[in-house]
Amino acid sequence: MKAMTHFREIEGRSKGYYGLLVLLLFGIGLGLVAAALKGTYGHHITGMNNHVVWGLPHVFAIFLIVAASGALNVASIASVFGRKAYKPLAPLSGLLAITLLVGGLAVLVLDLGRPDRLIVAMTHYNFKSIFAWNIFLYTGFIAIVAVYLWFMMERRMNPHSTKVGYLAFIWRLILTTGTGSIFGFLVAREAYDAAILAPLFIALSFSLGLAVFLLVLMAAYNWTGRPLGDAILRRLKNLLGIFVAGVLYFVAVYHLTNLYATRLHGVEAFLLVHGGIYPFLFWFGQIALGSVLPLVLLFHPVWSRCRAVIAAACGLVILGGLAQLYVTIIGGQAYPLDLFPGHDVSSSFFDGVVAPYTPSAVEWMLGIGGVALALFMVTVAIKFLRFLPESLADDKVDPHHAAQAAAGAEPAKA
Amino acid sequence: MGRGISLVRMILAGLLLAGAVFALAGCSPVEGPQMMQARGDQCVEPLEVIRRDHMKLLSHEKDQAVLFGVRNPNHSIRGCVECHVSPTASRDDPSSHFCLNCHSFNAVRMDCFQCHADKPANDYHFHALNPHGPGFGFDSAADSASLARDLESIIALETQKP
Amino acid sequence: MSHDSTPDLSRRRFITGAVGAVASLTVAPGIFLMQTNAQAGTKPGARWGLLINTNVCGDCNACVTACHKENGVGSMNRPTTDAQWIRKVNITDRATGHSRSLPVMCQHCEHPPCVDVCPTGASFRRADGIVLVNKHTCIGCRYCMMACPYKARSFIHEHLTDQVPHAPRGKGTVESCTLCVHRIDKGERTTACVEACHTEGNGAMVFGDLNDPNSEISRRLAEYGGAAIRADLGLNPGVRYQGL
Ligand code: SF4
Ligand code: SF4
Numbered sequence: 001m002k003a004m005t006h007f008r009e010i011e012g013r014s015k016g017y018y019g020l021l022v023l024l025l026f027g028i029g030l031g032l033v034a035a036a037l038k039g040t041y042g043h044h045i046t047g048m049n050n051h052v053v054w055g056l057p058h059v060f061a062i063f064l065i066v067a068a069s070g071a072l073n074v075a076s077i078a079s080v081f082g083r084k085a086y087k088p089l090a091p092l093s094g095l096l097a098i099t100l101l102v103g104g105l106a107v108l109v110l111d112l113g114r115p116d117r118l119i120v121a122m123t124h125y126n127f128k129s130i131f132a133w134n135i136f137l138y139t140g141f142i143a144i145v146a147v148y149l150w151f152m153m154e155r156r157m158n159p160h161s162t163k164v165g166y167l168a169f170i171w172r173l174i175l176t177t178g179t180g181s182i183f184g185f186l187v188a189r190e191a192y193d194a195a196i197l198a199p200l201f202i203a204l205s206f207s208l209g210l211a212v213f214l215l216v217l218m219a220a221y222n223w224t225g226r227p228l229g230d231a232i233l234r235r236l237k238n239l240l241g242i243f244v245a246g247v248l249y250f251v252a253v254y255h256l257t258n259l260y261a262t263r264l265h266g267v268e269a270f271l272l273v274h275g276g277i278y279p280f281l282f283w284f285g286q287i288a289l290g291s292v293l294p295l296v297l298l299f300h301p302v303w304s305r306c307r308a309v310i311a312a313a314c315g316l317v318i319l320g321g322l323a324q325l326y327v328t329i330i331g332g333q334a335y336p337l338d339l340f341p342g343h344d345v346s347s348s349f350f351d352g353v354v355a356p357y358t359p360s361a362v363e364w365m366l367g368i369g370g371v372a373l374a375l376f377m378v379t380v381a382i383k384f385l386r387f388l389p390e391s392l393a394d395d396k397v398d399p400h401h402a403a404q405a406a407a408g409a410e411p412a413k414a
Numbered sequence: 415m416g417r418g419i420s421l422v423r424m425i426l427a428g429l430l431l432a433g434a435v436f437a438l439a440g441c442s443p444v445e446g447p448q449m450m451q452a453r454g455d456q457c458v459e460p461l462e463v464i465r466r467d468h469m470k471l472l473s474h475e476k477d478q479a480v481l482f483g484v485r486n487p488n489h490s491i492r493g494c495v496e497c498h499v500s501p502t503a504s505r506d507d508p509s510s511h512f513c514l515n516c517h518s519f520n521a522v523r524m525d526c527f528q529c530h531a532d533k534p535a536n537d538y539h540f541h542a543l544n545p546h547g548p549g550f551g552f553d554s555a556a557d558s559a560s561l562a563r564d565l566e567s568i569i570a571l572e573t574q575k576p
Numbered sequence: 577m578s579h580d581s582t583p584d585l586s587r588r589r590f591i592t593g594a595v596g597a598v599a600s601l602t603v604a605p606g607i608f609l610m611q612t613n614a615q616a617g618t619k620p621g622a623r624w625g626l627l628i629n630t631n632v633c634g635d636c637n638a639c640v641t642a643c644h645k646e647n648g649v650g651s652m653n654r655p656t657t658d659a660q661w662i663r664k665v666n667i668t669d670r671a672t673g674h675s676r677s678l679p680v681m682c683q684h685c686e687h688p689p690c691v692d693v694c695p696t697g698a699s700f701r702r703a704d705g706i707v708l709v710n711k712h713t714c715i716g717c718r719y720c721m722m723a724c725p726y727k728a729r730s731f732i733h734e735h736l737t738d739q740v741p742h743a744p745r746g747k748g749t750v751e752s753c754t755l756c757v758h759r760i761d762k763g764e765r766t767t768a769c770v771e772a773c774h775t776e777g778n779g780a781m782v783f784g785d786l787n788d789p790n791s792e793i794s795r796r797l798a799e800y801g802g803a804a805i806r807a808d809l810g811l812n813p814g815v816r817y818q819g820l
Contacts, residue, residue, distance in 0.1 A: 038711075041734065042733045042735055042747045042748065043657070043731065043733040043734075043748075044652070044654060044657045044730070044733035044734045049656035049657045049733070050656065050657060050660075050727075050729075050730050050731055050733075051656060051727075052723070053718040053721045053722060053731060054718060054722065070777065099683055112715050112716045112717055113716015113718070113731060113732070113747070113748030113749055113750070114714065114715050114748040114749065115715075116525075117713070117714075117715045117716075119714050120696055120713050121695060121696055124696040124697050124698075125695070125696070125697070126691075126694055126695060126696060126697035128691075128692045128693075129692065129693050129694055129695045129719075131693060131694075131695035131719055132695040132696075134694065182719075185692075185693060185723070186689075186693075186722055186723055187689065187723075187809060188689070188723070188725030188809065189722065189726070210638075333722070337725065337726075338667070338726055338804055339680070339726060339806060340667045340805070342671065343667040343668060343669055343670060344667065344668040345665060345666070345667050345668075346665070346666045347663050347664060347665040348655070348663055348664070349658070349660050349663040349727065350656070351663070351665050351680075351727065355656075356656060366737060386578065476712055477712075479761075480712065481702070482617045482618060482702070482703070483618040483703075483704070483757070483760075484617040485618045485761050491742050492742075495741070528710055528735075528747060529736075529739065529744040529745055529746030529749070530744045530746075531738070531740060531741040531744070532737075533738075534741070535741045551820065
C-alpha cells in the first residue's frame with residue numbers, strides 16, 4: 001500500500017466529547033467572569049500591585065504563547081527538515097500553534113488595564129517598543145500558519161506547503177526571540193538583564209510546545225479509539241527528552257553566567273537560595289519535577305514504554321514550565337530594584353524589600369480561561385475539519401518501519 | 415436552491431424594514447431630558463457647531479494640550495464642566511450634570527469622566543466668552559496666588575545658602 | 577436644576593480684578609508672570625528639572641504631602657496598590673553607616689526606558705523634557721513600570737472619583753510625577769513639592785530650566801554639581817541630587 005495518509009474529522013457525538021466541550025466552556029466562562037470582575041473593580045482584586053506589576057495571568061499568557069510557537073515544531077520537522085514520519089502530524093501541530101497563541105493573547109488582552117482600548121493598541125504604534133513589534137509578530141504568525149494549514153490540507157496547494165513551512169519556521173524563531181526580548185530589554189531588572197534569555201525562551205518553547213502537542217495527540221487518539229503506533233510516540237518522546245535537556249542546559253548557563261558577575265550575586269542568591277517560594281519553585285518545581293523526573297521517565301528503558309508514563313512526563317514538563325515562568329517573571333520583579341548600590345534602602349513604597357505577591361482566584365480564573373479557550377478551539381476544529389489522520393499505527397506512519405517489521409527485524413532505535 | 419435562499423432573505427429584510435418604518439411612524443416626538451441651565455450666557459462656539467462637533471474640538475484640544483502644552487481654555491473639557499455642571503452635581507441626579515445627562519439620553523458612551531473631574535473645582539475657571547469669567551488667557555496665565563508663590567520661593571532661594 | 581448654579585459674584589469679581597492688576601506688572605527678568613497668549617505651548621529650548629540637596633533634606637514629608645494633595649492622589653489604605661507619585665527614601669551607606677533621606681519621583685529621563693517600551697506611544701517626553709503618560713492612549717499594559725529603573729510609576733488599581741480638575745487620573749492607566757505640568761503651562765515656575773519644601777520643609781529642592789545657564793538650578797549645578805541616581809544606566813535624568 002502506498003503511504004497515503006487519510007485525514008478525517010472525528011465523530012464528536014459521544015457523551016465524553018460533549019462533556020469535554022461543556023468543561024472547556026466552563027473554563028472559558030471562568031476567564032470571562034474574571035475579566036468582568038477586573039473591569040468592574042479594577043486590578044486591586046488581583047494579587048498584582050505596583051511592585052509586582054505582571055502576575056499569574058502573564059505566566060499563563062507567556063506559557064501559551066511560547067508553547068504555541070513550540071507546537072509548530074512537529075510540522076517544521078516534517079516540512080523544513082523533510083522527515084516523512086512527522087508529516088501526518090503536521091496539521092494538528094499547526095492547529096495547536098494557532099489556538100494556543102489565541103488563548104495566550106486573550107489572557108494578555110483581558111489583563112490590560114483598559115482592554116476596551118484594544119483598538120488603540122492596533123492603531124498607535126511605537127516602533128521602538130518590542131511589545132509593538134510583538135503585535136505584528138503574533139498576528140503574522142497566525143496568518144502564516146493559517147495559510148500553511150490551508151496549503152497542507154488543500155491538495156492542489158500541497159506542493160507549495162514546504163515553502164510556507166520554511167517561512168513559518170523562521171517566523172516562529174523570531175516570534176519566540178521577540179517574546180524573550182520583552183524581558184531582555186529591561187536593563188534595570190537584574191534578573192532579566194541577560195542576552196541568554198532569548199535562546200532560553202526558544203529552547204523552552206520547543207519543550208513546552210512538544211509536551212502540549214504530545215498530550216493532545218495522545219488524548220485525541222485514545223478518546224476516539226484511533227490507533228496510535230509506538231514508533232511515532234517513541235520518536236516524539238525522545239525528542240521531548242532532548243528538548244528538556246536543552247532547556248536545562250540553558251538554565252544552567254544562565255545562572256552560571258549570572259553567578260560569575262558579582263553584581264548579580266544578590267538576585268541569584270534570592271532566586272536560588274533564600275527567596276522563599278521562588279527557590280522552592282525553582283529547585284522542586286522547575287528542576288526536580290519539571291526537568292529531572294521527566295528525563296528519567298522519558299529515557300527509562302522499561303517505564304518509557306508505558307503511555308501513561310509518557311503522558312505523566314509531558315504533564316510534568318508543563319508544570320515545570322509554568323514554575324519556570326513564575327520564577328522568571330514574578331521572582332524577577334519581587335527582588336528589589338537596586339536604586340542606591342551599596343546602601344540599605346527603605347521607604348513606604350517597598351524600596352529595598354522583597355515585593356509581596358500572592359496570586360488571587362481571579363488571576364487563576366483568567367489563566368485557566370485562556371487554556372480552556374485554546375483547547376476548546378482544538379476540540380471543535382478537529383470535529384469539523386480534517387486535522388487528524390485516521391490511523392497513526394506504525395505501518396501507516398513509516399513504510400520503512402512496516403517493511404522492517406514484515407521482515408521480522410526489530411527497529412534498532414527510533 | 416441559492417436563489418430560493420436569497421429570495422427568502424430579501425423578503426425578510428423587506429418585512430423588517432417595513433416594521434421599522436411603521437414603528438417610527440407610530441412614535442410621538444420624545445421629550446428631551448431635563449437639563450441643567452448653563453452658568454453663563456454664551457457658549458464658546460455657535461450652538462449648531464458645538465452640538466455637532468464638540469467631540470472634535472475636545473479631541474483636538476486634548477492632543478494639543480497633552481502633547482504640546484498648548485492649552486486653549488475655550489475648548490477644554492474643564493471649561494465645559496465649569497459652565498454646564500453644578501458644583502454639587504451628583505451622578506445619581508442626572509439633571510445636575512449636563513454632559514452625562516445628554517449622553518445617557520442619546521445612548522452615546524463616553525469615558526471622559528473616568529479620569530477627568532466631573533465637577534467644577536471651587537475656584538472658577540470660566541472660559542473667555544463667559545461674561546462672569548476673568549478674561550482671555552486666564553487658564554494659562556499665572557494668577558495672583560501663583561505669583562505670590564513664585565516670588566516667595568525665589569526670595570527663599572536667594573536668601574538661602576546651599 | 578439651577579438652584580445651586582449661581583456662583584457668588586463678589587468672589588469672582590475679586591479674582592477677575594486681581595488678575596487684571598497682575599497683568600500690568602513688570603517682572604524681574606527670567607520670570608514669566610503673565611502670558612497673555614494662551615496658546616503658548618512648551619517653552620522653546622527649555623528642559624525642566626529638579627535639584628535636591630540631600631544634605632539639607634531631613635526627616636520631613638512636606639513634598640510628598642503637598643504633591644499628593646495638589647494632584648488629588650489619595651490612599652485607599654492598600655499599601656501595595658496605593659499610588660505614590662513621590663516618596664521619601666531613607667538610605668544608609670553600608671560601608672560608612674551614613675544615613676540620609678531624600679525624595680524620589682519620576683526622574684524625567686532624557687532617554688526614558690518607559691517611553692522606549694510603551695507599545696502605543698502613550699508614554700512620551702514633551703519638548704521641554706517632561707515625561708508624561710497620555711492617558712487617552714494608555715492601555716494599561718504596565719510594561720513601562722517594568723522598565724522604569726526608579727519605580728517611579730503607579731498603576732491605578734481601582735475606580736476613582738473626585739479627581740482634581742487639573743490632574744485627570746483614572747482606573748486602568750499608569751501615572752507618575754508630571755512635574756506639575758499644569759502649573760508650568762500656566763507660566764508658573766515652581767512645583768507643589770518645591771513650594772512645600774520651602775514653606776514647610778528644609779528648602780532642599782530647586783526647580784528650574786536646566787538648559788538656561790542663568791537659572792538658579794543651572795547655577796547651582798555648575799557650582800556644586802549634582803549626581804543622578806543610577807548614573808551608570810546613562811539615562812541622563814532631569815532630577816539631580818547633591819550629596820548623593
Ligand atoms: S524615571 Fe521612570 S517613569 Fe520617569 S522618565 Fe525615567 S523611566 Fe520614565
Ligand atoms: S501602561 Fe500605558 S504608558 Fe505604560 S507602557 Fe503600557 S500603554 Fe504605555
